[in-house]
Amino acid sequence: MFKKLSICMSMMLVWSLSMVLLLGFNVQAKTKVKITYWTAQIAEELHQIPLRMLERMCPEIKVQFTFIASGSDMADKQNIAIAAGVPPNVVWDYSGRVLTLAAQGVLENLNDLYTEEELADFEQFVLDQYTLDGSLFALSTWYAPLVYYVNKTILDEFGLWSMVSENREITLETWMQIAEKVSAPKDKYAIAWFSKGYGGHYYMLWPFQTFGADVYKDADYTKTTLNCQEGIEALEWMQEVIDRGFAPEGAAGFNVRDFTNFMMTGQTVIWGAALLMLNEATRQKFVDSGRMLKNWEMRAIAVPHKEGVAVRGPFQISNGLCVLKQDNDEIRKASFELIKALTSKEMFEYWLQNTANLVHVKIPIAYLSARKSVAAIACEKMDDLQFLQDYVLKYGFADLGEGSPYYNEVRTLQMTELQAFFMGKKTAKEVLKDFEKKVADLWK
Amino acid sequence: MEVKNNLTQQIKKSWAAYLFLLPLFSCLLILRFKPLVDGIILSAYQANMTTRTFVGLSNFQKIFRDPIFWQVMQNTFFYVLVLVPLIVAVSLLAAIIVSRLRFSFRMFFRAAFYLPVVSAGVVMSLVWIWMFNSEFGLINWLLSQVGIGKIYWLAESLPARFAVCTVQLGWSVGISFIIMLSALEIIPKQFYEAAEIDGAGKFRIFFHITLPLVMPSIAFLTVINTIARFQTFSPIVLLTSGGPYYGSSSAAYRIYEVGFKFFRFGESAAYGVILLLITFPIVYVQFRYLGKKLEL
Numbered sequence: 185m186f187k188k189l190s191i192c193m194s195m196m197l198v199w200s201l202s203m204v205l206l207l208g209f210n211v212q213a214k215t216k217v218k219i220t221y222w223t224a225q226i227a228e229e230l231h232q233i234p235l236r237m238l239e240r241m242c243p244e245i246k247v248q249f250t251f252i253a254s255g256s257d258m259a260d261k262q263n264i265a266i267a268a269g270v271p272p273n274v275v276w277d278y279s280g281r282v283l284t285l286a287a288q289g290v291l292e293n294l295n296d297l298y299t300e301e302e303l304a305d306f307e308q309f310v311l312d313q314y315t316l317d318g319s320l321f322a323l324s325t326w327y328a329p330l331v332y333y334v335n336k337t338i339l340d341e342f343g344l345w346s347m348v349s350e351n352r353e354i355t356l357e358t359w360m361q362i363a364e365k366v367s368a369p370k371d372k373y374a375i376a377w378f379s380k381g382y383g384g385h386y387y388m389l390w391p392f393q394t395f396g397a398d399v400y401k402d403a404d405y406t407k408t409t410l411n412c413q414e415g416i417e418a419l420e421w422m423q424e425v426i427d428r429g430f431a432p433e434g435a436a437g438f439n440v441r442d443f444t445n446f447m448m449t450g451q452t453v454i455w456g457a458a459l460l461m462l463n464e465a466t467r468q469k470f471v472d473s474g475r476m477l478k479n480w481e482m483r484a485i486a487v488p489h490k491e492g493v494a495v496r497g498p499f500q501i502s503n504g505l506c507v508l509k510q511d512n513d514e515i516r517k518a519s520f521e522l523i524k525a526l527t528s529k530e531m532f533e534y535w536l537q538n539t540a541n542l543v544h545v546k547i548p549i550a551y552l553s554a555r556k557s558v559a560a561i562a563c564e565k566m567d568d569l570q571f572l573q574d575y576v577l578k579y580g581f582a583d584l585g586e587g588s589p590y591y592n593e594v595r596t597l598q599m600t601e602l603q604a605f606f607m608g609k610k611t612a613k614e615v616l617k618d619f620e621k622k623v624a625d626l627w628k
Numbered sequence: 629m630e631v632k633n634n635l636t637q638q639i640k641k642s643w644a645a646y647l648f649l650l651p652l653f654s655c656l657l658i659l660r661f662k663p664l665v666d667g668i669i670l671s672a673y674q675a676n677m678t679t680r681t682f683v684g685l686s687n688f689q690k691i692f693r694d695p696i697f698w699q700v701m702q703n704t705f706f707y708v709l710v711l712v713p714l715i716v717a718v719s720l721l722a723a724i725i726v727s728r729l730r731f732s733f734r735m736f737f738r739a740a741f742y743l744p745v746v747s748a749g750v751v752m753s754l755v756w757i758w759m760f761n762s763e764f765g766l767i768n769w770l771l772s773q774v775g776i777g778k779i780y781w782l783a784e785s786l787p788a789r790f791a792v793c794t795v796q797l798g799w800s801v802g803i804s805f806i807i808m809l810s811a812l813e814i815i816p817k818q819f820y821e822a823a824e825i826d827g828a829g830k831f832r833i834f835f836h837i838t839l840p841l842v843m844p845s846i847a848f849l850t851v852i853n854t855i856a857r858f859q860t861f862s863p864i865v866l867l868t869s870g871g872p873y874y875g876s877s878s879a880a881y882r883i884y885e886v887g888f889k890f891f892r893f894g895e896s897a898a899y900g901v902i903l904l905l906i907t908f909p910i911v912y913v914q915f916r917y918l919g920k921k922l923e924l
Binding site: 259260263264266267284288289290379380381432433434435436437438439442446449451592593596600603604606607609 | 676677678679761762763764778780781782783784785788868869871872873874875885887888889890891893
């Protein structure tokens with residue numbers, strides 16, 4: 185009897201405890217709103233940094249991060265998820281895609297999220313980049329000027345670094361002299377052109393800047409201004425660079441990954457990048473993993489300018505935080521709260537302080553802050569950072585066209601037409617004429 | 629009336645069978661037929677992610693006027709006409725050779741041929757991209773050892789199509805090989821013995837015994853590979869992105885590009901309808917002709 189009673193009592197105790205625990209968890213789970221957050225994997229560690237701050241600033245939000253392998257994969261997966269009706273809640277995505285999504289009507293506008301005073305602290309071009317028809321759809325924490333990098337180690341071997349070091353704003357003529365000298369031994373090239381896929385297409389636009397052809401004028405995205413005499417000269421010059429052996433043939437088959445790999449294997453000495461170059465420790469990690477052949481030193485230079493042509497500032501890119509349209513009010517509200525926290529001044533400062541010592545191979549070491557009141561992070565190559573800031577201050581930014589709702593399609597068309605040119609299927613004049621027509625057709 | 633009575637009687641007799649088929653048929657209806665009908669309807673609209681406007685046949689007119697469509701269809705037929713005979717021939721040849729080996733070797737080759745089918749396509753494609761690289765790729769290096777100059781595999785249209793065919797062949801031959809090998813293994817040995825006794829040589833044995841007896845498998849593989857090759861997609865996404873200058877793009881890739889990159893879902897659906905209208909009669913004729921001849 186006693187035995188039966190004790191078994192019953194034990195079972196009741198276990199059952200009660202289970203119910204209390206379950207209820208307890210349930211209550212706890214109910215207080216946290218789960219937000220799905222997608223971003224490209226290059227930013228994985230970057231997003232780990234603000235987590236501690238987020239727990240303090242948004243204790244009722246639980247963020248589920250999903251890191252997608254690359255920017256192009258990000259676009260594909262995101263588009264499919266949205267089309268299938270299962271979009272993520274918050275996305276940190278490349279500026280060029282944000283307004284395309286906004287034009288599709290899948291993003292929440294952020295007009296009511298920030299006060300005028302708060303927005304006044306952000307750089308105007310950052311706000312413009314994420315505004316469509318008067319509505320703000322995303323905000324960025326940083327931006328990066330698109331400049332070129334030279335392999336200083338190899339240039340030193342050729343005794344050419346002094347041609348660049350005194351004035352990073354080199355002329356086209358100086359660039360050609362450097363290209364001729366480094367290509368002379370026939371075991372390397374000055375640069376590589378590429379035109380496969382749309383990734384990194386901005387690196388293929390710098391010759392147009394050098395010769396004085398802009399992609400757009402006065403933010404009129406219905407008409408490209410590349411189709412001009414300067415644009416034709418730029419394209420023909422790119423072919424000349426290949427014909428003279430300064431760039432490898434087969435540009436129609438190379439993509440931005442090949443562009444990077446040429447640099448990593450020392451086959452080219454000039455490369456494009458959006459961010460300040462890897463620090464010593466990161467480069468060594470690349471070398472140890474076999475990704476980079478040697479621990480070369482890379483330094484930033486401006487896009488070369490042709491004598492007599494007005495110097496253009498660099499293009500710039502950034503990633504913006506945006507909220508995808510949701511049916512659930514609670515999730516929408518929490519998503520807004522999350523991006524408000526991530527774009528707050530407090531978070532900016534915390535984040536910048538904590539990226540200083542990152543050595544992960546995928547993490548860039550410095551950004552230029554999108555907020556006027558928060559300075560950029562200190563980094564190993566302070567003179568590079570200083571050069572970038574001065575360069576941007578002097579010339580401003582060139583318009584890449586990210587404000588166009590057809591940005592993705594336009595850049596695909598750009599690269600496809602470039603392919604036709606490098607294959608010899610079309611002349612420079614035909615390529616630019618067709619490109620101009622195709623851009624205009626998008627708006628019909 | 630008689631026909632109706634016969635049908636009713638048949639259903640009454642086999643109601644259990646129809647009941648067992650009902651879940652599968654429901655899945656087919658929901659997962660196959662409904663999307664097909666939805667796609668056909670969508671092709672008459674100009675549609676993005678949130679809005680749609682009825683435009684009738686305007687999408688089709690736009691597609692037929694677009695030179696890219698003709699290039700893409702040319703490429704698609706290229707893949708069908710090159711890959712289908714190649715897959716069938718390679719799998720048959722490999723199966724004939726492997727069928728003569730000892731059991732343990734047959735098992736090994738069965739696994740080896742099937743491995744690409746179950747391997748991650750993305751990983752394999754990344755390897756192939758490196759191999760086809762014109763500057764430091766393995767293929768160009770091997771060709772240079774026998775005196776052949778650099779080929780810009782992914783920078784010219786025809787080489788890019790051959791690169792796509794090579795990767796697709798590696799993926800597709802595995803299943804075909806397994807089917808062919810099974811077909812060869814069930815041919816009674818007495819037929820070969822009788823032929824040898826009658827003095828038939830290897831070629832006569834192949835053409836008069838082996839080939840006729842594996843013809844049903846060949847017919848089956850021809851039909852399914854034709855359908856699959858009209859939908860060639862993965863190697864193009866991973867290797868060439870449809871380039872250079874649409875030189876390797878296929879109808880399936882164009883459907884994806886127009887729909888999921890440019891958000892023109894109506895036009896993308898129209899491409900799908902056109903592909904269906906081209907593929908269906910071809911496969912129907914194949915099936916009817918080959919099916920009749922070989923009692924499929």
